Amino acid sequence: MSVLDELAWRGLLQDATEGAAEHLAQEPRGVYIGFDPTADSLHVGSLLPIMLLVHLQRAGHHPIALVGGATGLIGDPSGKSAERPLLTREGMEANARGIRAQLEHFLDFEAAPNPARMRNNLDWLGRTNVLDFLRDIGKHFSVNAMLRKESVRRRVESDEQGISFTEFSYQLLQAADFLHLFRDDGCSVQMGGSDQWGNITAGVDLVRRVTGGHAFGAVAPLITTSSGTKFGKTEEGTIWLDPRRTSPYRFYQFWINVPDADVGDYLRFFTLLDRPEIEALDAATEAEPHRRAAQKALAEDVTRRVHGDPGLARAQQATAALFGGSLEGLDAAEIGDIFADVPSSTVARTDLEGEGVALLDLLADTGLCSSKGDARRSVEGGGIYLNGERATDTAARVGGSLFIEGRYLVLRKGKKSYHLVEAAGS
RNA sequence: GGUAGGGUACCGAAGCGGUCAAACGGGGCAGACUGUAAAUCUGCUGGCUCAAGCCUUCGAAGGUUCGAAUCCUUCCCCUACCA
Helix, strand or coil, rough: HHHHHHHHHHCCCCEEEHHHHHHHHCCCCCEEEEEEECCCCEEEEHHHHHHHHHHHCCCCCEEEEEHHHHHHHHHCCCCCCCCCCCCHHHHHHHHHHHHHHHHHCCCCCCCCCCCEEEEEEEHHHHCCCHHHHHHHHHHCCCCHHHCCCCHHHHHHCCCCCCCCCHCHHHHHHHHHHHHHHHHCCCEEEEEHHHHHHHHHHHHHHHHHHHHHHCCCEEEEEECCCCCCCCCCCECCCCCCCCCCCCCCHHHHHHHHHHHHHHHHHHHHHCCCHHHHHHHHHHHHHHHCCCCCCHHHHHEEEEEHHHHHHHHHHHHHHHHHHHCCCCCCCHHHHHHHHHHEEEEEEEEEEEHHHHCCCEEEHHHHHCCCCCHHHHHHHHHHHHCHHHHHHEEECCCEEECHHHHHHHCEEEEECCCCCCEEEEEECC
């Protein structure tokens, strides 16, 4: 089975240029995908292109992760909301290092015949001057053709949203990248999300015009959620791969909470489980949905790859304690351990003496509720739990005696929001 | 630069001198039902004390008025058409 067939059954292949399958089937090829270094961490949305590279490397091809240092310095103009703050060169380089570290969880940069490589387009685009660029690259583009590109045409014809020159010329930069990698890195295939299709084919065309060589492109569909929300965002924000931004526990929970309707797709997208395994999990979801076997397999697989076995173990431990049953029987040390990844805050022990602090203040201070009014409403609505017991009294006060072994208090709002309060000070 | 229409809470969108903390929809949160899913139903959704009170909000700053999101002035910003 060729690698494109593999991608196809997983639903990772939306479109490919003519001959791409044969090209990849013949011999190992260099294949690249671009990543934006706009933050020092990738997020789960980047997982899809990463998985494309993973599959390609497994199939013996040479994966190249291209960091868009140059394009990142300019700022991706698409999307009309707010100009992106310009990155400094140092910031961009730091981001690139962070991204590299994360890619190492997925790609093997040491593999003997076909190590993964990383490139930064600032290395060549940053040295190009305008006149050379216009002569060497711009000359090969027909504005007529550029205007016909779907993404451009929609904007040109739109009354609400025009298109700036910068954005219009973006496809030239990306095409120039492809040309450079084609010549200097022996890279003949570019992949990406389907929104990149126009840019990729622009690169394919450029390579042919300049070198007479033949390059190829293939794109994955955009990830959708059954509820129509943006994949990878939760109320708490983006799900990042960096444990300092998104704890392994939260990361694990993100996957556990995937709706039944999506879990089959995600298993195909984000894990390397083979077809029979996934189909078995599909069947399990169908037959006994309450077991959540597919969600667990998904969460386990992805969390392990991103955070390693220790991270997965911590996440599962915390999950078992929180959702598996009560906190009874756990001692303070275990609780502290389990909740290492859960949001927490400290309260001075002296404040807990006597009457203690008002529950509503505590809820507002910890951020579990956005204000005292919100806290009050939550308690009145029965959505607040202290150490697993529903709080019913809005006037309740929290004293030291409620703390497990005098150290920890577990606050919970609703079913899934936990907050650990630690008593501090002597 | 001209003309017209706009800027209202997280978003969309009513309101157009008092009864407006501001209709309605979406989103969000909680409850019920469940399976840490979806759908559905119910409640809540500016802040502070919460009861009946107070404070801050309707682009910004001033003004008129007993009283303004609503009227006036100036300014800023959007959108369309024209130049």
